[in-house]
Amino acid sequence: MLTFSEDNFHALCDTVSARDGALKKVLRQFGYPPMWTRPASFRTLIHIVLEQQVSLASALAALRKLEEKIQVITPENLLTLDDAALKSCYFSRQKSLYAREIAGAMVSGVLDLDRLADEENEIIRNHLKKIKGIGDWTVDIYLLMALQRTDIFPLGDLAMINSLKQLKKLPAGTAKDALLKIADKWRPLRSIATMILWHHYLEQRRK
Secondary structure (H helix, E strand, O other), rough: OOOOOOOOOOHEEEEEHHHHHHHHHHHHHHHHOOOOOOOOHHHHHHHHHHOOOOOOOHHHHHHHHHHHHHHOOOHHHHHHOOHHHHOOOOOOOHHHHHHHHHHHHHHOOOHHHHHHHOOOOHHHHHHOOOOOOOHHHHHHHHHHOOOOOOOOOOOOHHHHHHHHHHHOOOOOOOOHHHHHHHOOOOOOOOOOOOHHHHHHHHHHOOO
């Protein structure tokens, strides 16, 4: 399975942008994107769950508040917190439930992130999605950022999709099938294209 690293990231950006003028335009205008990565850990999985349907800043604030309260974000430490304690860390009732489900799965041995890291993408996806609160977007971001797999296309990521529509001048209601078809020519480097699209999205917001 292909992965990206500091050693090959810029070369992969060059390879995928050579197939698509819109991506090449982003690199020419803004330079290479940051190589967004996170450790393959319980903390990262909780962070991604916190990012579901909220701003990145709000999710990070909740993660930091949790860290203040339990020092180290481990399954065992998180499970010591009651509903009130998690609420004080800006967790919604739903995300409190999700966090406990993930922590419980790890404590019981149902979920072993270290062992899972060596599996194929779809095996990881199927295993993680058995846990309440983890859907395709959460798995996509974990595969892309934590496991650094090169060919992830997170269709549920609004920032990436909006960036793609803007660059390609697509109608707002463009169907997912059409977006997947566009992304087909980026295989097996759809993760790299995604990061270029995120880069474009963030740079445009800074203007």
